[in-house]
Amino acid sequence: MKTLEAASSSGHENLMLYLLDQLISKTETPGNVEWPPLLIYWAAWLGLVGFADKILGLGCPPDPEVEWTETLKASPLFEASRAGHLKTVRALVKHSANHKFAGGSYDRTPLHLAAVEGHTEVARVLLEEGKAEIDASSDDNFIPLPEEDFQWVPLVVASDDGLEKCVRPLLDNGANVDICGPDGTPLRYSACSGYLEVCNMLLAAGANPKSELLDMPILHQIFNMTSREKMLGILDQFLETDLDVNAKNKKGVTALLFAMFAWPARVEDFKITCLEDNVRVDAIRKFLDHGADTNVPTGAGSYPLPFAVSRDRYKLVELLVQRGANLDQSDQFNETAVTRALKQPDILRLLLKKGANPDLSKRASQTPLIASVEGGLTEVVELLLEHNASIDMNYDRIWKKWNVIRSAAIGEYLQEFLEFSSRIDIDEGDDKKGIAAIRHPDTPRDNPRRLLNAGATIEAVTTRSRNTPLSAAVTTTDGLARAKLLLERGVSINRGSPWNGSPLCQACWRGEWETAKFLVEQCANVNQTCDGLNVDVRDNMDCMPIHLAALNGIRNFEVILENGGDINARDKMGRTALHWAAQSGHRQVVEKIISLLSDKTAIDAPDIDGWTPLCWAARRPSWLDEEFASESPEQKEVITLLLENGADTAVLASVGDEKWTPLDIGRFSACARESMALLARGVVSNDASDGPEKHGEIGEPHKVKLRRGYYQNYYCDACHWASSSPSRIANFNIC
Numbered sequence: 001m002k003t004l005e006a007a008s009s010s011g012h013e014n015l016m017l018y019l020l021d022q023l024i025s026k027t028e029t030p031g032n033v034e035w036p037p038l039l040i041y042w043a044a045w046l047g048l049v050g051f052a053d054k055i056l057g058l059g060c061p062p063d064p065e066v067e068w069t070e071t072l073k074a075s076p077l078f079e080a081s082r083a084g085h086l087k088t089v090r091a092l093v094k095h096s097a098n099h100k101f102a103g104g105s106y107d108r109t110p111l112h113l114a115a116v117e118g119h120t121e122v123a124r125v126l127l128e129e130g131k132a133e134i135d136a137s138s139d140d141n142f143i144p145l146p147e148e149d150f151q152w153v154p155l156v157v158a159s160d161d162g163l164e165k166c167v168r169p170l171l172d173n174g175a176n177v178d179i180c181g182p183d184g185t186p187l188r189y190s191a192c193s194g195y196l197e198v199c200n201m202l203l204a205a206g207a208n209p210k211s212e213l214l215d216m217p218i219l220h221q222i223f224n225m226t227s228r229e230k231m232l233g234i235l236d237q238f239l240e241t242d243l244d245v246n247a248k249n250k251k252g253v254t255a256l257l258f259a260m261f262a263w264p265a266r267v268e269d270f271k272i273t274c275l276e277d278n279v280r281v282d283a284i285r286k287f288l289d290h291g292a293d294t295n296v297p298t299g300a301g302s303y304p305l306p307f308a309v310s311r312d313r314y315k316l317v318e319l320l321v322q323r324g325a326n327l328d329q330s331d332q333f334n335e336t337a338v339t340r341a342l343k344q345p346d347i348l349r350l351l352l353k354k355g356a357n358p359d360l361s362k363r364a365s366q367t368p369l370i371a372s373v374e375g376g377l378t379e380v381v382e383l384l385l386e387h388n389a390s391i392d393m394n395y396d397r398i399w400k401k402w403n404v405i406r407s408a409a410i411g412e413y414l415q416e417f418l419e420f421s422s423r424i425d426i427d428e429g430d431d432k433k434g435i436a437a438i439r440h441p442d443t444p445r446d447n448p449r450r451l452l453n454a455g456a457t458i459e460a461v462t463t464r465s466r467n468t469p470l471s472a473a474v475t476t477t478d479g480l481a482r483a484k485l486l487l488e489r490g491v492s493i494n495r496g497s498p499w500n501g502s503p504l505c506q507a508c509w510r511g512e513w514e515t516a517k518f519l520v521e522q523c524a525n526v527n528q529t530c531d532g533l534n535v536d537v538r539d540n541m542d543c544m545p546i547h548l549a550a551l552n553g554i555r556n557f558e559v560i561l562e563n564g565g566d567i568n569a570r571d572k573m574g575r576t577a578l579h580w581a582a583q584s585g586h587r588q589v590v591e592k593i594i595s596l597l598s599d600k601t602a603i604d605a606p607d608i609d610g611w612t613p614l615c616w617a618a619r620r621p622s623w624l625d626e627e628f629a630s631e632s633p634e635q636k637e638v639i640t641l642l643l644e645n646g647a648d649t650a651v652l653a654s655v656g657d658e659k660w661t662p663l664d665i666g667r668f669s670a671c672a673r674e675s676m677a678l679l680a681r682g683v684v685s686n687d688a689s690d691g692p693e694k695h696g697e698i699g700e701p702h703k704v705k706l707r708r709g710y711y712q713n714y715y716c717d718a719c720h721w722a723s724s725s726p727s728r729i730a731n732f733n734i735c
Helices: 002-008 013-025 037-046 049-057 076-083 086-094 110-117 120-128 154-160 164-172 186-192 196-204 218-225 228-239 255-261 277-289 304-310 314-322 345-353 368-374 378-386 404-409 414-418 446-453 469-473 479-488 503-509 513-521 545-552 554-562 577-584 587-596 600-604 613-617 635-644 662-668 673-681
Strands: 265-268 271-274 394-396 401-403 653-655 658-660 722-724 729-731
Touching (some): 049 086, 076 120, 086 120, 110 164, 154 196, 218 255, 255 304, 345 378, 469 479, 503 513, 554 587, 658 662
Antiparallel strands (some): 722 729
């Protein structure tokens, strides 16, 4: 037997048969021979059908039990099927070899191996003679499986590798055409691998291209996975089925949009290549030919046409326009194909020629025309103007609304716009400041001359400051040259802003010596005055200069007061200047206001929350930086002044849902002990102060002892006003 084992390793079947005959002739009971497992393994591996059939007939087991089977992970039938030894497989099957044995790295059965290796007749023998399970699954750990049931079954393996001769017997023997492998059905595998004939076989056998086992519609998968040489042919086949070409994947993307979004990469011949544009466009054309809707968005709101424009794909844009794409459809970013084409003149020309609206959408709050002007896109500007883009629409931002003529004047395109003078209001200003192009400081030196030549009003004033072009020009870096130009054209030398002053006044204020000298030489009025600012203006919170001056200190307060400031004016919180002065601890301001009060009951005037000036004084001194104040805080002295003038210490002010006295407010605000004593006992006469000092808790009569507050932030919820509006933000750090 040892000699036979040694001979088997040579694979010399005649020698092995000779030695076997010699062995049997000397054995009285051949059926009791213990056959070394190595013999049947060698016979199966090498395809020694004569030797295998003979020892199997003499009683050699087809599936010997040996310890190294677990290591080898192969049975004789497994080895013969993998090698494609048809006759050896038939011999093993005849002697009842186990067709369910699963081995190899992926625990595949002999039928799996025959399918994956393309051994058609071996698969047929296993199915027809061995009765192998046609849908037996393997445990392929190479690909993570979403569900244990989704395995590499023979039909999936054969379809993935395009083994038509294996697919046919599997189908003929009843294989489930819609069974699911790790990533889908056999039809999905054959389509993505580019095997058209296998696809036809599976479809003819009833495979469902809309199977719910597919995690993505099959058209998406074909575009994403199939090689570029085979993809179009595969698409043709599937588009002839009853597939819904507008079906969406889990992200709400149709096949049309997927073909535009995806940038499939292929690994072929050890090189990574991307799908060529002509193939992409041909695929999209096929989708359109079969009813793809050009105006169906993704779940996120992207549309085919704006997206194609953003990818700078002229052929694709042209195709979509031909097939009825909405030229003015805006995407989730409120941009249309036009706004996305501003840096692609050829595409923009196509869109405008086909009737796209040049004004419909905005990019960063700018109309397409203004965006192009500010972006320096000369060709695009000309295109938009040629197609009647509106030059009256504004740059819509919270803080400003620039019109197109103003944008052009400070850029390089004024001459182009002046060609359309009949459509332009050359004196149009922005929304609130009313700054016209002729007056803007950023207008290049040559452009004021062009504007004047085109008829710009030389005395145009701004809405807010009432500055003229000359008074504005003298404050610019090239103010002297601008002033000379304007005076040459007859501008009034003394007309300026009522508040900022004449051109000469503003030149002096800005230190523009040469300009000031020139204006004097041109007989500017050196004694001209201006009206000054209005002290009755209010901000969003109805705060007036008198309030903020009281907060700042006596010097600022007296200036505002002398110019008509009203000490009784209230802000939206109901506070007067006295509240503001008391809050900041400015004794001199409080003293001044009290001296001016005709009605002394105003000492206890409440705001909308019932807070009197004494309540505000009881808070900690204002956090206003003393560096910017015109008076130092004196909390104790302010409280004393208010009390001496009759301020009520028992007043109850609202703090949330509670009612607090000035003493409660002082305790919470960590007032100094001297201030707390005043709030608790009032102003004590000199005689009373000579008595014995009383120690203990200040304000003992109060039944409720409020906890002390802890300062946590620079801002205060009661007097830090912060409010926004469409035109500005008011933000005061005053507490």
